[in-house]
Amino acid sequence: MQPRNMSMSGVVDLAAVKAAQEAKAKAEQARAETARQGGGGAVSPADLVIDVDEAGFERDVLQRSTEVPVVIDFWAEWCEPCKQLSPVLERLTVEYNGRILLAKIDVDANQMLMQQFGIQGIPAVFAVVAGQALPLFQGAAGEAQIRQTLDQLVQVGEQRFGLTGLTVDPDAEPGGVAAAAPAEAAGPYDALLEAAVRALDSGDLPGAVQAYKNVLADDPGNPEATLGLAQAELLQRVQGADPQQVRKEAAEKPGDAAAQIAAADLDLVGGHVEDAFGRLIETVGRTAGDDRDAVRVRLLELFEVVGADDPRVIAARRALARALF
Structure with a gap:
């Protein structure tokens, strides 16, 4: 649902709140069911940090x-700051106990990624x-700062997408993370959403x-389709643009x-969220x-595109209101 005037902004916000509440309820039900069944499909703490390559x-x-x-x-072997950051990420990932998974990618060996x-x-x-990528830092x-960022990430995953995380068992044999969890029954729009992802890829x-x-068209409040459409339209707008010329004109x-x-x-596609918001708020003025x-x-x-729950969006909404009124 794309807002066309100020009166629509409240509708968008209410739809996002409703979707978040429904997703959170589903996540809680899934966790309760997993606990009732004795935590089947649990993974070892060692499986929470994995090395990933292009293949x-x-x-x-993605899956x-x-x-x-x-x-x-x-990261890379020659990167000294990486050697300081990576152990912190690994320790915190284990501490979050299945609420996040850490994938380590060596840039020297995976230039395409x-x-x-x-x-x-x-x-x-x-x-x-x-399936949606977003820059953290x-x-x-x-x-x-890392803890705050991870807390926000977990909250967005649960509230916007109903992600339940992984069940961790200290006694489980390592290697369980490679096996996909049993698939849930297909939702009414799964085929269309999968088609959209394939088209993006x-x-x-x-x-x-x-x-x-x-x-x-059938489900105006669908959070995954709303986010996906906003991202696809953004990518469509910047496709073929000359970044140097665009920034020169700006x-x-x-x-x-x-x-x-x-x-x-271009700012947003490049991960410069605050720059994109600040630029437009200044232009409003x-x-x-x-x-x-x-x-x-x-x-x-x-x-x-960024998501209503993101603190950068919340701050920018306040700044926009000041600029408008």
């Missing part, structure tokens, strides 16, 4: 991300949640957009709504009439 990425990251948020640690994620420096930490980070952005729209025309909107799209409305609508669309 196993779909199985070990696993439908059960548990997968944190990706991009590095390029696909747009990694420009390491250490770099991303997450994949229900780059460079050195303190343990308190193949670069068929118009096909992905249409597949997500097909789901939303720098030369600070009050031009179209130039700033195009640059904000510089523009009026239809231009201002176009900037505001695009900002609301980018909120959908």
